Amino acid sequence: xxxxxxxxxxxxxxxxxxxxxxxxxxxxxxxxxxxxxxxxxxxxxxxxxxxxxxxxxxxxxxxxxxxxxxxxxxxxxxxxxxxxxxxxxxxxxxxxxxxxxxxxxxxxxxxxxxxxxxxxxxxxxxxxxxxxxxxxxxxxxxxxxxxxxxxxxxxxxxxxxxxxxxxxxxxxxxxxxxxxxxxxxxxxxxxxxxxxxxxxxxxxxxxxxxxx
Numbered sequence: 001x002x003x004x005x006x007x008x009x010x011x012x013x014x015x016x017x018x019x020x021x022x023x024x025x026x027x028x029x030x031x032x033x034x035x036x037x038x039x040x041x042x043x044x045x046x047x048x049x050x051x052x053x054x055x056x057x058x059x060x061x062x063x064x065x066x067x068x069x070x071x072x073x074x075x076x077x078x079x080x081x082x083x084x085x086x087x088x089x090x091x092x093x094x095x096x097x098x099x100x101x102x103x104x105x106x107x108x109x110x111x112x113x114x115x116x117x118x119x120x121x122x123x124x125x126x127x128x129x130x131x132x133x134x135x136x137x138x139x140x141x142x143x144x145x146x147x148x149x150x151x152x153x154x155x156x157x158x159x160x161x162x163x164x165x166x167x168x169x170x171x172x173x174x175x176x177x178x179x180x181x182x183x184x185x186x187x188x189x190x191x192x193x194x195x196x197x198x199x200x201x202x203x204x205x206x207x208x209x210x211x212x
Contacts, residue, residue: 022054023123025153025206029187030121032208033149035060039118042145044106045125048075052099055121061098063114065106072101088113107136111144120150126177127155127166134169138177147181150209157195157202166196174207182209 035041037059043052046064048071055062056079066072072094076083083094083101091104091113102109106125120141129137154169171186178184185208196202 020050022050023153025188025204026051026054026121026123026151029151029206029208032187033119033151035119035149040116042114042117042120042148044120044122044141045128046075046101047071047124048078049123050078051121051123053079056098062100063117064099064101065109066101066103067105069103072103075101107140109144111146114144117145117148119148120145120152122150123153124166126152127164127169130164130167134167134173135177142178142181147211149211150178150182150207152207152209154205154207155192155196155202156189156205158200162197162199168202171205174205178209181212183212184209 038061040061040063041055043049043055043062043064046052046066047068052062052064052075069092076094076096079099081096081099083096086093086095088102089110090108091102093113094101094103100115102113122141125141126134126137152174154174155166156170157168159168175184187206187208189203189205192202192204
């Protein structure tokens, strides 16, 4: 997907994907990852999600990756933090108080840049990529996080009814991307009230991925 799409969404404040509160599935299921406080959680394509504030408030360190600098400027303002900014390869690293955000192309973030990761929380990343990019994304995420366990949230709906993002990622596709590396558990599958953008029924699936 063209990066200009996401830059324009943030510039126009067309960010319906931003929840404005901690995700209820994160709150309900995060303990399934069995990650001790003080460990480091990676949030890919994080935007200015309040899930970061929720994780920090519970004693975790957080790393994120986000294409839009505008989103990250807003994130740090809302957190009341003044970041230190450094150029690392072709991305910028914004850091403060147990938080590191890599601003730029997530595919330019290497394992070495990212540093140790103990778990991944993917609410809006996999479903943000079109089908032809999802295999590349899942392979990259698995590599740079050294197969860390994941809490993954996906949408499942009739893709012919609506163009993404968010794109539909069904159970079969989740297995196709991750089953060789992880043991997969479907923690919940919930019908979304009102469907997705009024275009038809949609399920929200929450997956636990544990390294084999």
